[in-house]
Amino acid sequence: MRIVIIDDSGLRATVLEEGLREAGYDDIHVVPPRGAFVARLERMAPDVVLMDLGNPSRDTLEEMLTVSRALARPIAMFVDQSDETMIGAAIDAGVSAYVVDGLRKERVKPVLELAVRRFNAFAKMQSELEEARTALSDRKIIDRAKSILMNQRGLNEQDAYTLLRTSAMNQGKKIVDVAQALITASDLLGGGI
Amino acid sequence: MNTQLRIAFLPLTDAAVLVAARERGFAEEEGIALDLVRTTSWATLRDRLVFGQVHAAHMLAPLAVAVTLGLSQQPAALATPYKLNVNGNMLVMASEFAAALEPDVDRRLADPLGTAHDFASAIGLWRRKPVIGVVHRFSSHAIMLRYWLASAGIDPDKDVVLRVLPPSLTVEAMHAGEIDGFIAGEPWGSAAVEAGLAEAVALGERIWQRGVEKVLAFREGWLDDNPDLVDRLLRVLARSAAWCDDPTNHGALADILSGPHYVDQPADLIARGLTGRVVARRGETAVVDSDFMLFAREATAFPWRSQALWIYSQLVRWNMVAHSPENMAKAGRVFRPDVFRRALAASGVAMPGASMKVEGAVGAPLAVGSHSGDLTLGPDRFFDGKIFDPDQMDSFISGFTDGK
Numbered sequence: 001m002r003i004v005i006i007d008d009s010g011l012r013a014t015v016l017e018e019g020l021r022e023a024g025y026d027d028i029h030v031v032p033p034r035g036a037f038v039a040r041l042e043r044m045a046p047d048v049v050l051m052d053l054g055n056p057s058r059d060t061l062e063e064m065l066t067v068s069r070a071l072a073r074p075i076a077m078f079v080d081q082s083d084e085t086m087i088g089a090a091i092d093a094g095v096s097a098y099v100v101d102g103l104r105k106e107r108v109k110p111v112l113e114l115a116v117r118r119f120n121a122f123a124k125m126q127s128e129l130e131e132a133r134t135a136l137s138d139r140k141i142i143d144r145a146k147s148i149l150m151n152q153r154g155l156n157e158q159d160a161y162t163l164l165r166t167s168a169m170n171q172g173k174k175i176v177d178v179a180q181a182l183i184t185a186s187d188l189l190g191g192g193i
Numbered sequence: 194m195n196t197q198l199r200i201a202f203l204p205l206t207d208a209a210v211l212v213a214a215r216e217r218g219f220a221e222e223e224g225i226a227l228d229l230v231r232t233t234s235w236a237t238l239r240d241r242l243v244f245g246q247v248h249a250a251h252m253l254a255p256l257a258v259a260v261t262l263g264l265s266q267q268p269a270a271l272a273t274p275y276k277l278n279v280n281g282n283m284l285v286m287a288s289e290f291a292a293a294l295e296p297d298v299d300r301r302l303a304d305p306l307g308t309a310h311d312f313a314s315a316i317g318l319w320r321r322k323p324v325i326g327v328v329h330r331f332s333s334h335a336i337m338l339r340y341w342l343a344s345a346g347i348d349p350d351k352d353v354v355l356r357v358l359p360p361s362l363t364v365e366a367m368h369a370g371e372i373d374g375f376i377a378g379e380p381w382g383s384a385a386v387e388a389g390l391a392e393a394v395a396l397g398e399r400i401w402q403r404g405v406e407k408v409l410a411f412r413e414g415w416l417d418d419n420p421d422l423v424d425r426l427l428r429v430l431a432r433s434a435a436w437c438d439d440p441t442n443h444g445a446l447a448d449i450l451s452g453p454h455y456v457d458q459p460a461d462l463i464a465r466g467l468t469g470r471v472v473a474r475r476g477e478t479a480v481v482d483s484d485f486m487l488f489a490r491e492a493t494a495f496p497w498r499s500q501a502l503w504i505y506s507q508l509v510r511w512n513m514v515a516h517s518p519e520n521m522a523k524a525g526r527v528f529r530p531d532v533f534r535r536a537l538a539a540s541g542v543a544m545p546g547a548s549m550k551v552e553g554a555v556g557a558p559l560a561v562g563s564h565s566g567d568l569t570l571g572p573d574r575f576f577d578g579k580i581f582d583p584d585q586m587d588s589f590i591s592g593f594t595d596g597k
Binding site: 035053054055056057058059060062063084087088092096136147 | 232233234235237240241244246265266328329330355357358359361362371401569
């Protein structure tokens with residue numbers, strides 16, 4: 001079974017491709033949705049096409065599926081139109097699938113289920129990455145506020161941090177917000193750092 | 194406790210009535226919390242509606258007909274009791290191509306028939322088939338473009354290449370040289386003009402003076418099962434549409450639409466379509482077309498069944514669906530004037546007495562029978578003077594010799 005993944009996020013495509021290979025599918029191609037991707041896709045004659053539901057190129061792809069003579073049979077969306085749970089899960093995960101009509105349902109279903117799991121895993125990974133990035137930038141802000149306090153008030157690092165934390169607790173704010181306010185104020189006052 | 198309603202839309206100026214309904218508080222007044230779901234392709238908007246992820250969608254009128262006829266992936270009976278706008282499209286072409294047309298843009302846009310013939314000659318000079326972007330096979334844009342091209346003997350399936358791409362990718366595709374021009378809803382034509390990539394070649398309003406554009410589409414079953422909620426929503430939209438149509442609000446509306454959750458384009462570009470002052474070529478004075486885009490006046494929102502049938506006639510013309518009494522009945526049923534009447538009966542919104550009219554027959558503003566309020570219909574001519582009488586479907590369709 002030839003599977004084509006249309007995706008311009010290198011990472012998500014990799015996550016999906018790896019999953020499919022582990023499951024024993026080995027005829028997998030990744031095509032970014034740019035330029036003449038439709039012509040490339042036609043040459044590949046895939047059995048299944050997987051694509052992010054949010055990808056704006058879906059209209060272009062569907063048009064090709066409608067008019068193409070290179071692909072012998074029409075392609076329908078989703079494996080089993082009556083399987084509403086599956087469709088719901090696919091849409092929630094952001095997976096859209098195009099399947100060569102006539103391909104047996106039981107052969108395609110595991111591919112779609114795997115794509116759904118992998119897309120969900122990728123979304124989780126993205127949000128964790130985002131959290132990690134936020135945490136990192138929070139720490140940088142707090143570090144800068146600490147060094148302002150250390151310079152201006154002659155505190156050591158531990159005391160500077162304690163002061164920030166106490167102020168945050170007293171004001172019912174997050175430490176990072178207090179630190180940001182301090183940096184802004186210090187900048188306005190020309191405090192340097 | 195407000196009722197939650199999820200409605201999918203595409204980033205386009207003609208999502209205005211939905212956006213204003215939320216942002217100006219019209220929805221809240223009726224106890225509705227509008228959750229507007231931004232979508233980047235018509236395919237995804239369609240799937241979200243068909244598979245019940247949203248209650249309604251800002252949909253291309255021909256797409257609602259096509260889904261109902263089973264022409265676009267999963268078949269589903271869709272229905273629309275409310276048109277979100279008429280008109281608002283613009284065909285733009287790369288400046289080197291437009292150079293073969295009438296150079297005075299006012300005259301070019303005022304004479305679509307002459308421009309279509311100039312366009313036909315220009316294809317010969319171009320040395321290859323022009324590639325024209327359309328937003329969807331089943332879009333008002335594609336249907337109008339085909340209508341306009343065919344009037345000058347251009348076969349849209351043979352003499353040009355129609356390439357489908359979503360509106361928000363059109364300008365990028367022009368830039369990359371993947372297309373030579375495109376027809377789309379605003380602000381994308383204006384964005385291409387402003388980027389110096391293209392100039393206006395035709396305005397939708399000059400092809401069909403009151404052209405059907407976006408509708409609010411529902412699954413038919415859901416629409417019929419939730420009459421109270423639908424009626425409340427339609428009252429919200431009627432108030433919002435009146436606000437959107439008022440020229441004194443166009444500045445504020447353009448600002449709202451320009452936000453990152455909506456169209457995410459500069460407000461001054463969006464304002465061009467709203468005010469009907471469209472810049473056809475970068476740096477030039479705007480062409481004034483006060484009917485460029487309508488939201489409320491002349492009962493714009495009323496879903497004339499004859500308009501669903503005109504769409505059907507064009508799908509048949511281009512061999513997208515086989516003509517049969519069953520298909521015709523299905524297509525006509527997509528537009529639901531009965532629901533419009535029920536919802537807005539007591540609202541003072543001017544409302545036609547009939548559900549069908551002869552399309553293209555009104556040459557000058559015409560006062561017509563109305564259930565409530567005074568109703569004047571604006572001119573609704575097709576640029577070629579053709580008239581569509583829905584009762585004469587067979588002879589209308591057989592009058593088109595192309596596409597067969």
